[in-house]
Amino acid sequence: MVTRKQLKNGFEYLDISNESSTAKIALQGGHIFHYARVNEAPILWLSEISDFEAGKAIRGGIPICWPWFGMSENPELPQHGFARTSMWEFISTSEPDARSSEITLRLEHSKASLELWPFRFELLLHVRVSDTLSLELKTINRDDKAFKITQALHSYFQVSHISNVSVKGLDAKPYFDALTQKTSQQIGDVTFDQEVDRVYQDVHQPLILRDRERGIVIETQGSASAIVWNPWIDKCARMSAIQDDAYQRMLCIESANAREDAHLLQAQFSHSLIATIRTIS
Numbered sequence: 114m115v116t117r118k119q120l121k122n123g124f125e126y127l128d129i130s131n132e133s134s135t136a137k138i139a140l141q142g143g144h145i146f147h148y149a150r151v152n153e154a155p156i157l158w159l160s161e162i163s164d165f166e167a168g169k170a171i172r173g174g175i176p177i178c179w180p181w182f183g184m185s186e187n188p189e190l191p192q193h194g195f196a197r198t199s200m201w202e203f204i205s206t207s208e209p210d211a212r213s214s215e216i217t218l219r220l221e222h223s224k225a226s227l228e229l230w231p232f233r234f235e236l237l238l239h240v241r242v243s244d245t246l247s248l249e250l251k252t253i254n255r256d257d258k259a260f261k262i263t264q265a266l267h268s269y270f271q272v273s274h275i276s277n278v279s280v281k282g283l284d285a286k287p288y289f290d291a292l293t294q295k296t297s298q299q300i301g302d303v304t305f306d307q308e309v310d311r312v313y314q315d316v317h318q319p320l321i322l323r324d325r326e327r328g329i330v331i332e333t334q335g336s337a338s339a340i341v342w343n344p345w346i347d348k349c350a351r352m353s354a355i356q357d358d359a360y361q362r363m364l365c366i367e368s369a370n371a372r373e374d375a376h377l378l379q380a381q382f383s384h385s386l387i388a389t390i391r392t393i394s
Contacts, residue, residue, distance in 0.1 A: 115206040115214055124165045127203065129242050136242040139171060142197040143218045143238040146174030148159060148390075149245045150213040156246070156329060158271035160355045169198050173356040173363070177238070177250060178265040180230055182340075182371045193267070194219055195229050196236060204237075213243040222255065232260045245391040252376075253360035253383040261377045265369035266388050267342060273325045275305045275361050280341055282320040288313040289372060305364070308345035312371050314338050322366060327392050330367055334387040338374035340367035 116128045126146075129136040137147040146163075149155040159173035170176055170193075178193035185191075191198070201218040208214050221234040227233075233255040241247040248266055272278045280303040289296050291310040299313070302323075316339045322329040333339075342365040344352060349360040368388040370376050376384050 114208075115216060117137070117203065118290070120165055122166065124167070128215065129214045129215060131208065131214050131242065133214055133244045134242055134246075136214075136246070138218070138240065139165070140201050140203060140218070141167065142170065142173055142199065143177055143201040143220065144171050144197065145240065145246070145248070146171050148242065150244065150392065153392065155271055156392060157270040160359060162356060163354045165319040168198055169354075169366050170378060172333055172352075173269045175248065175269070176316060178263075178267050178367075178369075179236065179250070179252070180234070180260070180262045180264065182233075182263040182265045182369060190229060192349050193265075195226060197267075199226070201238070207378060210342070213241060215294040216240045221356075232256045232258075234260075245389055247387070247389045249385050249387045251385045252378060254378045257380050258380045259377055261375055262371070262384075263371050263375045264386060265367040266386065267340075267365060267367045268331070268388070268390070269363050269365050270322055270329055272364050273360060275343060275364060276366060277325040279304050279323050280321055280364075280366060282318050283313055283316065283339070283341070286313045286315055303341055305343055307344075308343065308348055310340075310342050312338055312340050312369070314373055320366060321393075322364065329393060330393055331368065332389045335385045336368050336370055336374065336388075338369045338371045340365065340369050340371060352358075 119125045125140045134150045163172040176197045179196040183193045201220045204217040218238045222233045235253040237251040240248040245307045283299045288311040319332045350357045
């Protein structure tokens with residue numbers, strides 16, 4: 114069942130439930146801020162003090178970074194683009210079976226978007242909520258000229274404690290370290306005892322977030338880059354809409370097209386970034 118709901122302040126979201134799982138998707142940002150399998154702990158982390166207000170990005174879940182990841186070349190433009198704070202149109206929903214729900218949202222160019230980014234586009238988000246969570250972010254160039262995008266499905270995962278987790282599947286992969294501004298190569302699994310902010314390249318295999326009691330598998334298509342991020346103590350204390358100790362309970366593993374993996378999209382062509390998330394024991 115898919116129900117359109119709103120908070121007391123008018124903030125709209127879709128509430129999804131079926132025999133396998135539950136999810137919540139904000140119409141602002143096309144932002145999935147809850148997903149859990151029935152009788153299991155949530156897979157996605159959400160800040161207890163996150164804003165649910167017009168024009169403010171939700172802290173947690175899966176923000177959509179588009180049409181650029183990180184900072185634009187123009188520092189006056191919003192970090193991670195404008196899609197995550199724009200209102201999306203609810204296009205359709207279907208229930209293929211009792212354990213699956215599908216939702217499609219759309220964002221198109223507008224007068225406001227053209228002032229930030231001078232291209233005409235159509236952005237479609239297809240979400241399948243079932244035993245797994247699947248997202249397809251499809252960019253269609255509706256302009257008469259090519260444009261370049263970087264993007265990310267900025268997934269925040271809930272963990273028992275950051276000291277308990279590791280990320281498998283990145284051994285020997287090159288990465289850009291945003292903290293040192295240097296390029297290095299991963300050795301072994303990624304573990305955490307300090308702030309980590311890295312963009313990995315040449316990533317074509319599934320990644321596994323291994324926690325004490327479960328694993329989370331992230332599989333992607335249309336992507337060769339992945340971001341691994343945890344703000345740790347000092348940065349977490351400086352950030353908005355997040356508790357000072359939240360770094361202990363979350364880890365971002367983002368399916369992306371970033372840095373060398375940027376996409377040049379010719380007029381009237383499209384590109385899909387797909388992520389599928391599931392749990393294993």
